Amino acid sequence: MPVDPQSPLISIRDVSKFFDDFQALKDVDLEVKPGEKVVVCGPSGSGKSTLIRCINQLEKHEKGSIIVDGIELTSSKASLNAIRSKVGMVFQQFNLFPHLTVMDNLTLGPIRSKGLSKQQADDMAMKYLERVRIPEQANKYPRQLSGGQQQRVAIARSLCMEPEIMLFDEPTSALDPEMINEVLEVMTELAESGMTMICVTHEMGFARKVADKMVFMDHGEIVEMSEPGKFFTEPDSQRCQDFLQQILHH
């Protein structure tokens, strides 16, 4: 449930994005309130990753406006930096820094971009490693960890920046099946702690449990947007029904 129903934390209006001639996003509108959990799903190539990548400016949108916590995303460096520190991102491929230990992966951002001392950063890193339940792996290198552990380190790395919003881009798609749950559990706990989250995922069990709002995208458009109860039982569009049929019964 939304913690604070007033003004939206993220406001996406009329956003379009092109890759050369291909239109990846078509006039997308989406509002996310503080504390709200949004799950985005849809077939591959539907624009879901592009949408969340636009929110932390890994991709630049060409039309429309994206406002995060009162700051409009423009191409200016100031807006870029202001947003990046508010928005954390977890990637499908983890993208940990392979040449650094888990601890150094976690403390690099806080020390270099938030100006924390080594000690402060270490303390914070340990706090979040405990939260993702792998404090004992602090001095290992990413390669020495399982996929599930690596993804939990990646979540902890994002949390160390103390973001207001967490974006998840198919965080379990690159994992072996037996490791999916340990990552989803961490994400569920994070959701329960009140973090504002946008998750691109096909884990519908997770979606049912934590989502306040379900979004179905296809061909760069938001086709269906509703609360999970309605979304899973009586979606309006045929496309969404077909999609759910496929992923729930495969």
Place this chain on the structure above:
Amino acid sequence: MKLFLLMMTALLLGGCSGDWGWYVVNPATKSGMNNLSFLLSGLYYTILLSVTAIIISVVVGLLVALPGLSKNPFLRGINRVYVEIVRAVPILVMILWVYYGLPQVADISITVFWAGVIALALSDSAFEAEIFRAGIQSIDKGQYEASHSISLSYTDTMRFVILPQAIKRILPALGNQLVYMLKMSSLVSVIGMQELTRKANELVVTEYRPLEIYTILVLEYLVLILIVSAGVRWLERRMNADEK
């Protein structure tokens, strides 16, 4: 190492036949010892020249490589023009031009040593730039995205994330360049640099034993380069600590 011992043995055995005159560098005799230490005295400048030149060429190479990775076509153009021009000049020609031409063009005086360093460093920097560019381009773009997501600046992203990984990958190529530089430093003898090759040339002129003296010269370079290779391999192992 085995090859090296084999060569040494072959040479020593050869030395027993009538055609060789090892006396010229026989450390048991006074003049032989003098000649030997004269030859070895070039070592200092060979090493100093090569090391100074490689350091400068790595730094210049990196500075030239970075604009080559830019999205801006003008910056990429600067990189291309530099690499194409510098790469097209033979090292010997570069040495002659820097020593005899540069002082006139720039109205400066330049020592033999610095002419050698500048010429070698310039020549090599174009190759270093290409090595760096390839190394940096081989790093997955997810590493940039992750750096972006934790608010690292461009400089910090390069310094803490991209370059440490890129350098690890290009270390064998950088080692090659250092070996190459050590060998090319012999060309600086033509402008009078008192390094290994120059010393050997001077001794040949007075002793008339080119075979033995140049054989010693070959061995000097061989030993130097084997040491460098071992050093580079040690460094590679050390930098791969995270892959165990």
